[in-house]
């Protein structure tokens with residue numbers, strides 16, 4: 001049965017960016033050799049803090065839980081050892097969000113780092129209860145792998161009053177960021193896992209409809225995905241939604257609008273528009289947690305940029321530091337390296353050093369030369385309104401920026417700070433090179449800290 005919605009859908013505004021994906025597009029995912037050490041941040045999720053469950057000197061197996069909630073029942077997910085070996089130390093280290101965080105340093109055992117495992121037993125998601133499935137997803141340490149690391153078990157258990165109004169799960173395979181090709185590679189190589197993850201999510205939530213959203217530069221994947229939908233006997237319940245290649249099509253709000261015609265209300269979440277959005281990599285990882293009993297310990301990502309001699313899609317243990325991998329696998333041109341980005345160039349975080357570990361939500365590391373980066377010097381605002389015209393959330397970035405510059409957080413919030421999805425379109429279009437999105441991220445962090453301190 002024909003299940004593809006052939007009409008190409010989109011949202012209003014947005015940018016046509018140079019995609020810069022050719023260096024890694026269509027390349028298979030290469031598994032990296034086990035590094036000599038892994039450095040694993042104990043908090044890789046959005047929510048409350050974890051505490052270590054191991055201490056220096058302990059031997060850990062690959063897949064063993066090494067950190068979990070301080071307070072049982074709080075919004076956290078555990079973290080697991082991605083290599084078997086000895087815990088050398090637990091101390092603060094720079095993380096991919098540019099903050100210091102507590103990390104477990106494991107020296108991997110050269111003989112059995114890969115093979116000495118402590119996975120869970122497989123669990124049949126169709127036979128298990130909804131509660132058992134949610135426990136499995138939490139215990140496997142699942143978080144959204146395309147963004148801020150929101151715990152998957154929370155996303156799949158919305159409040160009862162909301163659940164009745166949610167009718168669609170969207171698999172986000174749009175991958176609109178320049179350079180990044182890992183979601184495409186995952187959809188190519190793990191198609192059955194993506195579809196299995198979707199079926200598990202539908203079973204847990206009771207939602208009867210799902211759409212796999214991809215941009216039209218990946219439409220060659222449609223027959224592959226459709227074949228898998230047919231083999232999983234999902235019939236018309238799961239379709240492929242084709243979206244125009246346009247930035248930021250992969251943002252949750254934009255994907256919902258393009259595929260369902262609905263809008264997430266100001267201050268609201270996807271569930272307020274009747275949707276749950278899951279990244280395709282997260283869906284594949286959820287399926288592995290059930291069918292293999294494997295926790296989230298490996299990460300597929302893209303390594304690219306002009307200062308990378310070996311652009312490719314790779315699979316590494318979480319906690320891998322790129323420079324710990326052999327040069328034959330990842331080779332960096334240090335002479336031309338100007339900027340290191342964790343994530344894509346629009347929404348990623350610029351990091352000053354290279355010894356930062358790959359985390360659960362690291363979709364790529366981009367090693368950029370001077371010609372790939374934009375000028376860093378900010379000029380004064382010339383009131384051209386290009387930022388306003390190009391904001392997909394219909395905000396006034398210039399106004400939010402003025403409020404933040406004057407230290408008025410309340411005014412920034414009234415101007416829409418918390419509705420900003422940090423897509424970076426405004427900063428990209430600003431002729432004065434004003435660091436709009438960078439300032440918005442700091443403003444949001446400041447606001448959350450204040451709310452935390454005041455107990456709200």
Ligand code: SF4
Nearest residue numbers: 391420421423424426
């Ligand atoms: S204000 Fe936020 S949502 Fe709007 S363009 Fe800028 S970064 Fe994107």
Ligand code: SF4
Nearest residue numbers: 381382384385387430
């Ligand atoms: S795009 Fe830049 S210069 Fe133009 S109004 Fe916005 S902040 Fe000002």
